[in-house]
Amino acid sequence: MSSHEDVFILAIESSCDETAAAVVKNGRQVLSNVISSQIDLHTLFGGVVPEIASRKHIEKINPVILQALTDAGMTLDDITAIGVTYGPGLVGALLVGVAEAKAIAYAKKKPLVGVHHIEGHISANYIENPDLEPPFVCLVVSGGHTHLVIVKDYGVFEIIGRTRDDAAGEAFDKVARAVGLGYPGGPKIDQAARGGNPHALEFPRAKVAGNPYDFSFSGLKSAVLNTINHAKMTGETVAVADLAASFQNAVVEVLSDHAVRAAKEYGYDRLAIAGGVASNTALRERLQSECKKAGIRFYRPSPVLCTDNAAMIGAAAYYEYQKGTRHGWDLNAIPNLKLGER
DSSP states (O other): OOGGGOOEEEEEEOSSSEEEEEEEETTTEEEEEEEEEOHHHHHTTTSOOHHHHHHHHHHHHHHHHHHHHHHHTOOGGGOSEEEEEEESSOHHHHHHHHHHHHHHHHHHTOOEEEEEHHHHHHHHHHHHOTTOOSSEEEEEEOSSOEEEEEEEETTEEEEEEEBSSOOHHHHHHHHHHHTTOOSSHHHHHHHHHTTSOTTSSOOOOOOOTTOTTOBOOHHHHHHHHHHHHHHHHHTOOOOHHHHHHHHHHHHHHHHHHHHHHHHHHHTOSEEEEESGGGGOHHHHHHHHHHHHHHTOEEEOOOHHHHSSOSHHHHHHHHHHHHHTOOOOTTOOOOTTOOTTOO
16 A cells, blocks of 8 residues: 555544543554543542543543654644544543544644444454454443444444343443442452352343343342342341352353354354453453354454544544545534444
């Protein structure tokens, strides 16, 4: 590819509590990926406080972008287009990134490409897997989303399963809080579960009437909370490691069974995972072995590309840019943006 055809995206991500910027070349080569996390701040409150998140983004966004450009050895003049997450997410947090991206694009007369956060998560798989191209099945599991998606083409999705209540990540957070592990729940339970017996407690695996690919985690969450409350009332002690392992096992089993069944029934031999919960070690291990049994190729981004980052937004923005997606100065934050919506 000759150099004048190269597309360099400056990508910005601020949908929750990470302020992130990256420079991505031709959709798959990450030249820089800077993430400023606010986890320590929000841990004090046991969860993300939107107002604090927004203020922190305002403070961090310029330094983070400058760092991303410096790490990539570039200036804004070298950038082809600006990509930014505009939904879904916390509205105040999203607005910081969107306003910044618009300001840069306007000042530098660069094309502006708004990116769907979940499309970003899915696109994280392209960065480390040069051979992965659509179509394939992708399981998206994060704090706010649990989706089973057929990626028909770049930016073209068919959602075949979704959660009816809690997202998997939400369930992790609530259970972690209930057993006193604190925030963020996912990594804390993952860690605690390593020392526990995943079959110590039998928790329910919900089947959803009407769609074999939909998920439901509220019953499981309630069962775990009931176990904890019952122990408190009867003065028994709960083995946190066993509880964490048994709960995680129930979630992982449902997620992987749905995903592998979908790949088989829809006839795809490639399955990818995406989103924050995709960095869960038990989930990665189970999918690895289930895919192997089924003769399906399994793709997973490195853990740093599973949690919120701007490199994945840059990958998604590149394919949107190539398709001709351009946004005007009226681009706005859409906190509940649906996948596939424009």
